[in-house]
Amino acid sequence: MAKGLNAEFMRDVESFLKAHKLGVGANADDGNFKKFIPGVYEFDIAEQQGHMMGYTALLNPYHGGTRTFSHPIRGYWCPYNQNSYYTIDLKQGPGTPNYFFTPMIDGCSLVIGTGTEPKVGHFNYRSGGKIDSGRMTPVIDQVFAGDTGARRWEKPEYTAGEPGGCRYTVIGVREGASWVFYAHKVLPVRGGAEEIHRT
Numbered sequence: 001m002a003k004g005l006n007a008e009f010m011r012d013v014e015s016f017l018k019a020h021k022l023g024v025g026a027n028a029d030d031g032n033f034k035k036f037i038p039g040v041y042e043f044d045i046a047e048q049q050g051h052m053m054g055y056t057a058l059l060n061p062y063h064g065g066t067r068t069f070s071h072p073i074r075g076y077w078c079p080y081n082q083n084s085y086y087t088i089d090l091k092q093g094p095g096t097p098n099y100f101f102t103p104m105i106d107g108c109s110l111v112i113g114t115g116t117e118p119k120v121g122h123f124n125y126r127s128g129g130k131i132d133s134g135r136m137t138p139v140i141d142q143v144f145a146g147d148t149g150a151r152r153w154e155k156p157e158y159t160a161g162e163p164g165g166c167r168y169t170v171i172g173v174r175e176g177a178s179w180v181f182y183a184h185k186v187l188p189v190r191g192g193a194e195e196i197h198r199t
Contacts, residue, residue, distance in 0.1 A: 075099035100172025107131035
């Protein structure tokens with residue numbers, strides 16, 4: 001049950017993130033998201049208790065029926081898969097979503113392009129079973145060739161100074177004709193320190 005969390009999220013995303021630690025699809029094998037390919041879907045935020053990362057809310061696919069009292073969140077979705085990548089273009093226009101979601105990053109690279117309809121890419125490459133940022137960089141360079149202003153979230157940068165690692169929940173919100181993105185940092189301890197960056 002969303003218990004009003006969907007409406008609270010859509011009312012003010014930044015205030016929501018300050019009040020809740022939101023987890024999004026932990027991995028490509030998450031049963032809730034396993035069949036999702038890049039596209040537009042409806043989502044639901046559920047209350048969460050006792051999560052090892054301290055998350056107090058989790059994003060799930062919306063499975064509700066009647067919409068009399070429900071407020072599903074319609075948004076773009078960009079998944080990830082091991083040793084691969086996905087991209088999606090955040091289009092403008094009538095009927096297009098106002099939100100963007102992607103699984104939490106704790107080793108993957110996430111790249112956000114420039115412009116009013118930015119391309120977003122989620123990259124995951126491994127060597128010997130471990131994340132290999134060096135393998136991702138040339139792929140990213142090719143996929144985002146020509147977009148020199150693209151914002152890159154790569155593991156060596158976003159985990160700097162965190163020997164125990166960290167996770168980021170990255171959410172896009174359309175504001176008028178532009179997209180803004182919130183990156184919510186959570187450390188791997190219950191109630192861990194957090195930061196919210198707007199870009």
